Amino acid sequence: MTDRDTRRRTIHDVAKAARVSISTASNALNGTGRTNVETRERVKRVAKDIGFRPNALARSLLTKRSHAIGMLTNDTYGRLTLPMAAGVSEVLVDQGLSVFLCATNNDPRLARLHLEALLDRQVDGIIFTATRLDLPPPVELTKLPVPVVYVFAEGPPDSISFVPDDIHGARLAVEHLKSLSRSRILHVTGPHDYLAVRRRAEAYRESVGSGAEILYGDWSEEWGHSAIDEVFARKGPRPDAIFCGNDEIARGVIEALRDIGVRVPEDVAVVGFDNWEVISKQTRPPLTTIDMQLKELGHQAGLAILELAKGEEVAPGTNRLPCSLVVRQSCGSMTR
Amino acid sequence: MTDRDTRRRTIHDVAKAARVSISTASNALNGTGRTNVETRERVKRVAKDIGFRPNALARSLLTKRSHAIGMLTNDTYGRLTLPMAAGVSEVLVDQGLSVFLCATNNDPRLARLHLEALLDRQVDGIIFTATRLDLPPPVELTKLPVPVVYVFAEGPPDSISFVPDDIHGARLAVEHLKSLSRSRILHVTGPHDYLAVRRRAEAYRESVGSGAEILYGDWSEEWGHSAIDEVFARKGPRPDAIFCGNDEIARGVIEALRDIGVRVPEDVAVVGFDNWEVISKQTRPPLTTIDMQLKELGHQAGLAILELAKGEEVAPGTNRLPCSLVVRQSCGSMTR
Numbered sequence: 001m002t003d004r005d006t007r008r009r010t011i012h013d014v015a016k017a018a019r020v021s022i023s024t025a026s027n028a029l030n031g032t033g034r035t036n037v038e039t040r041e042r043v044k045r046v047a048k049d050i051g052f053r054p055n056a057l058a059r060s061l062l063t064k065r066s067h068a069i070g071m072l073t074n075d076t077y078g079r080l081t082l083p084m085a086a087g088v089s090e091v092l093v094d095q096g097l098s099v100f101l102c103a104t105n106n107d108p109r110l111a112r113l114h115l116e117a118l119l120d121r122q123v124d125g126i127i128f129t130a131t132r133l134d135l136p137p138p139v140e141l142t143k144l145p146v147p148v149v150y151v152f153a154e155g156p157p158d159s160i161s162f163v164p165d166d167i168h169g170a171r172l173a174v175e176h177l178k179s180l181s182r183s184r185i186l187h188v189t190g191p192h193d194y195l196a197v198r199r200r201a202e203a204y205r206e207s208v209g210s211g212a213e214i215l216y217g218d219w220s221e222e223w224g225h226s227a228i229d230e231v232f233a234r235k236g237p238r239p240d241a242i243f244c245g246n247d248e249i250a251r252g253v254i255e256a257l258r259d260i261g262v263r264v265p266e267d268v269a270v271v272g273f274d275n276w277e278v279i280s281k282q283t284r285p286p287l288t289t290i291d292m293q294l295k296e297l298g299h300q301a302g303l304a305i306l307e308l309a310k311g312e313e314v315a316p317g318t319n320r321l322p323c324s325l326v327v328r329q330s331c332g333s334m335t336r
Numbered sequence: 337m338t339d340r341d342t343r344r345r346t347i348h349d350v351a352k353a354a355r356v357s358i359s360t361a362s363n364a365l366n367g368t369g370r371t372n373v374e375t376r377e378r379v380k381r382v383a384k385d386i387g388f389r390p391n392a393l394a395r396s397l398l399t400k401r402s403h404a405i406g407m408l409t410n411d412t413y414g415r416l417t418l419p420m421a422a423g424v425s426e427v428l429v430d431q432g433l434s435v436f437l438c439a440t441n442n443d444p445r446l447a448r449l450h451l452e453a454l455l456d457r458q459v460d461g462i463i464f465t466a467t468r469l470d471l472p473p474p475v476e477l478t479k480l481p482v483p484v485v486y487v488f489a490e491g492p493p494d495s496i497s498f499v500p501d502d503i504h505g506a507r508l509a510v511e512h513l514k515s516l517s518r519s520r521i522l523h524v525t526g527p528h529d530y531l532a533v534r535r536r537a538e539a540y541r542e543s544v545g546s547g548a549e550i551l552y553g554d555w556s557e558e559w560g561h562s563a564i565d566e567v568f569a570r571k572g573p574r575p576d577a578i579f580c581g582n583d584e585i586a587r588g589v590i591e592a593l594r595d596i597g598v599r600v601p602e603d604v605a606v607v608g609f610d611n612w613e614v615i616s617k618q619t620r621p622p623l624t625t626i627d628m629q630l631k632e633l634g635h636q637a638g639l640a641i642l643e644l645a646k647g648e649e650v651a652p653g654t655n656r657l658p659c660s661l662v663v664r665q666s667c668g669s670m671t672r
Binding site for chain 1: 389403404406407411412414415417418419421422425429430432433434435436437438439441446449450452453454455456457556557558584587591614615618620
């Protein structure tokens, strides 16, 4: 056996190198049977020296835990999922757990295949995540023999979910605009059939009071442009601030305002939602926006699945995590 | 046992329900020992009826294959990795293989933790991917006991790599501009220390010949703006086409041209690189660009790791996959 030999070391190699029987080597490494301290320590040292790696599969069979969890997502571009998956993984990796990422593309057949593979592997738990809070899983998840946690998705009653607190996020945005003495605040947002849109709109309406006006459209820059064209074509008072449903809409709004000679932030302040940096840092001026703390959502979901995998109780319910306001230059307050 | 009982079914449950011994049930399900056809079929039917799921961990121990592969990435936003991971997964899921996604954040400690967890689980193979072709893995991958495939990353000599053919992509862009009778084609691209940048630049220079001019900067929209400010401030002939190193630079270029009253595509045609739709579909006009076929790269890497996991040979070397030209409106040719 040379230094360059990369074949996997087995218990046979350990026994040979430590000059003990295989059963003694096994007992020493597993803390089973009767071996004296000196032998046990020596076998462990030899095992480490020769690069022996205990068989996790065999251990899993004994402990009935696979030390793996599955993450089902419908997000193919990864904008929301990858930051959350990184958060989940950060919590789990130190505990020796790994994450199977399964892209379902919202296809029930694919979702079922993934789910069956996960159950076959006896994962310790499943995390379901989606690109919107109110998207039902493409495969039944309520009667599984393993725990399920929902993140950026609201599970059925009695499930454990972690979602951004959209109401809090919308309030942060509006209160920021009010603190800068803006008084005619318009809300340009996404499709009304999104739960997050309705929640943010409600929080906006409550915070703004009379004079609230909400324009629903799609999630695109194009919609931001059209909304401005519409609002600035009509008569009457014009908004001095616009709270946008996402950063892409905000980018369209800012560009459309520039096109018609309205200054941001001097004439109109603009706030986005998402803090998707490829957009929010690139608008001119850079965008003040709401960050949904995706990585922290992942942390929380990871901690919950870890507890459940250990057999601990986790209180069911929807956990809403606070958002944060990221101040750049589109509202007039400084710091970049 | 009721319909609502979700606990995992064991071989004991199968034996009990089929009224056979445990060893008969096991033999029938595993095709081992001697059981008559009728009993075997009945046991299988009963197993299916009660929702028995063979233990993949136990099977893995027997076959020495875990039917899982690990994917190491440094990409936290997922823009490149998730489309590739979806491609890998599409190939593997039908074969019953799942993918562990491990975000290393380029941190050697984290990468080592992930790698050790993967080896502990005796994965059938490892796919390494990165956000640039020439990024060395944050952890040693050359002497592992399992096969390794590189995708969107060039491994060491004799490794198996799948990368986009940047030279082909750059040629597609320049030939498209030439076919539209553009004759003063400028190249505004990313940092010179990126292998992909140098390859694209070389292909551009070869295709354009005399009059080629390359401006290196960073990957941002801001750089696109500055490049235009610089080029249009100086005397002499101006470009009638700009081939950009990525879509973000192209977006900055298009906006800067609009700011100074130069029309796209009438006065200047613009081509991007990446086909990152959140950018390329949102520029005004929408961007003609080069698509690196990330999902297909994932397919190829998945097929290679599958062969290797089965013990088949795969020829070492770097496989360069063709790019494709996506025609939108920024060069004057039609179709959106």
